[in-house]
Amino acid sequence: MDQVNDLNADGIYEVAAIVGSLRRASFNRGLLRAAIEVQPDGMRITEAPIGELPLFNEDVEGEGDPVPVQELKARILASDAVLLITPEYNQSISGVLKNAIDWASRSYGAGQVLAGKPVAILGASATPYGTSRAQLELRRILPYLSMYLLPKPEIYVGPASQHFDEQSNLTDEQIRQRLREQLAKLLDWTKLVASGAA
Numbered sequence: 031m032d033q034v035n036d037l038n039a040d041g042i043y044e045v046a047a048i049v050g051s052l053r054r055a056s057f058n059r060g061l062l063r064a065a066i067e068v069q070p071d072g073m074r075i076t077e078a079p080i081g082e083l084p085l086f087n088e089d090v091e092g093e094g095d096p097v098p099v100q101e102l103k104a105r106i107l108a109s110d111a112v113l114l115i116t117p118e119y120n121q122s123i124s125g126v127l128k129n130a131i132d133w134a135s136r137s138y139g140a141g142q143v144l145a146g147k148p149v150a151i152l153g154a155s156a157t158p159y160g161t162s163r164a165q166l167e168l169r170r171i172l173p174y175l176s177m178y179l180l181p182k183p184e185i186y187v188g189p190a191s192q193h194f195d196e197q198s199n200l201t202d203e204q205i206r207q208r209l210r211e212q213l214a215k216l217l218d219w220t221k222l223v224a225s226g227a228a
């Protein structure tokens with residue numbers, strides 16, 4: 031609970047969004063753009079980049095967190111909630127997302143910054159299963175890290191090519207509405223966790 035910030039001076043709850051794909055035309059980054067468009071009043075979603083993180087290595091960690099790790103941890107620490115937008119690789123989350131989670135989960139440097147944070151998950155993938163297997167992995171991992179996982183609404187987008195245009199912008203109004211509802215629930219969830227009632 032102590033890692034959930036009080037309302038910021040401007041009354042806005044900050045959400046650090048992590049996109050588990052580094053691809054330029056990523057559908058999942060398209061989901062992030064849609065999330066920013068439909069975020070509720072009182073919430074500000076910004077991306078916490080993970081593309082410059084080195085591969086996790088305890089020897090490197092032992093010499094002190096590299097700058098991109100420090101920056102990621104600081105972003106999460108300064109946020110009231112986390113939004114994880116995951117692709118699906120081989121029925122699991124991508125290596126780059128797992129790498130980011132592994133770095134952020136460690137108690138060195140700024141500490142285990144994920145603990146106590148509210149978190150919502152969603153994702154887009156090429157198959158009709160729409161990241162359901164990847165999200166199941168997150169549903170297993172995140173509570174282990176003492177995160178408060180928003181149970182629902184669940185958002186599985188697939189086959190992605192049917193729901194985005196050529197610029198990887200979301201074109202599906204039903205999904206956009208579901209995203210609006212999920213983010214409104216995340217805001218309520220974040221306030222609940224901050225109140226200590228969760």
Ligand SMILES: Cc1cc2nc3c(=O)[nH]c(=O)nc-3n(C[C@H](O)[C@H](O)[C@H](O)COP(=O)(O)O)c2cc1C
Pocket residue numbers: 051052053055056057058059117118119120121122154155156157158159160161190
């Ligand atoms: C290594 C690899 C494994 C993949 N495995 C799956 C999979 O298990 N299920 C699935 O739905 N799509 C799978 N895909 C396809 C991805 O869903 C697709 O590339 C998607 O566009 C990735 O998300 P992005 O657009 O945000 O980069 C895989 C892609 C890669 C590169």
